[in-house]
Amino acid sequence: MTTPAFEPIHVPANQPAQFYRGGEAIAALRGAAGSQEFGPEDWVGSTTTLFGKDSEGLSRLPDGRLLREAVTTDPQGWLGAAHVAKFRDSTALLVKLLDAGQRLPVHFHPSDSFAGEHFDSHFGKTEAWIVAGTSGDDPTVYAGFRESQDLATIDEWVREQDSPSMLGALNSIRVRPGDTVHIPAGLPHAIGAGVFVVELQQPTDFSLTMEWRDFLDSPDKGHLGIGFDTALRALDTSGWDDERLGTIVRNTGDDRSSTVDLLAPGASPFFRADTLRPGGGALALDPSFAVLVVLDGSGELRTGQGSVPIAKGDTLVVPHGAGELELTGEATVIRCRPPAA
Incomplete structure (x- = not known):
């Protein structure tokens, strides 16, 4: 909770x-x-x-x-907990x-x-x-x-x-x-x-x-x-x-998928990054510490507590304790995360 x-x-x-x-x-x-x-x-x-x-x-x-x-x-x-056990x-x-x-x-x-x-x-x-x-x-x-x-x-x-x-x-x-x-x-x-x-x-x-x-x-x-x-x-x-x-x-510039894994495989022991484009729909994001950079458009991050509006130029930190999120709207977001624990 x-x-x-x-x-x-x-x-x-x-x-x-x-x-x-x-x-x-x-x-x-x-x-x-x-x-x-x-x-x-x-x-x-x-x-x-x-x-x-x-x-x-x-x-x-x-x-x-x-x-x-x-x-x-x-x-x-x-x-x-898993991240803390490792880092x-x-x-x-x-x-x-x-x-x-x-x-x-x-x-x-x-x-x-x-x-x-x-x-x-x-x-x-x-x-x-x-x-x-x-x-x-x-x-x-x-x-x-x-x-x-x-x-x-x-x-x-x-x-x-x-x-x-x-x-x-x-x-x-x-x-x-x-x-x-x-x-x-x-x-x-x-x-x-x-x-x-x-x-x-x-x-x-x-x-x-x-x-x-x-x-x-x-x-x-x-x-x-x-x-x-x-x-x-x-x-x-x-x-x-x-x-x-x-x-x-x-x-990856021509890949218009809703979620694009951005980095070469050798980067995964150090960090992870995705481009997220809900395209008017909704994307489910698993619980994780993350830094978000909104490159374009606008939308919302929906949580168990409510919603957080986002727009071009916004930068956000997301605590693991925020739980599963839902990204909605017409936005292009770079999600940066530490390596998987």
């Missing part, structure tokens, strides 16, 4: 300052009057802080509580709206084991991108080296800050709305200007940035204090040909 405390909750924009430009697509989606020049990331339903910060990045609920405090106060109500009081998920107003630098993220050894964290930072919109003539993302690279060569690129070589060594992938890319830990990558994504991540802020010059204040922020000699041990230096890229890239 649910209680009024466990209902889907609208959460406001949460845009901690970043080092790169962007934010117009986020403002347009939310129907906001303007955007921060350096507000390219909206951390939705976040219980994660920026690296080295005490509270920046945390989402606050409409009643004033931090979401992190609400979850840790009642983890079973928010996350469910304790962590949501095991960070969702962002990311609008690249300029190309992001070439960077990569640590695995769980590397993060445990060097950052005292249970989680590394595997991530995935769901392309929600694009602008410009050539919306492009970059993922994986086209050919296997020698670590000594990469080390030289980093020391010399040879941006053309770093970027030129990566696969460039032209994208359109509905495309998704799973980024395993260690994979070098970047997002090009004009690409707007819903991004799912493990709940950390560990970015090891090879191409730090003209982006970050110092190389220390690129290697997060562990030194590039150590950081580069987490880098995937292997080659990714078209066949291998096919295991992490999906093209």
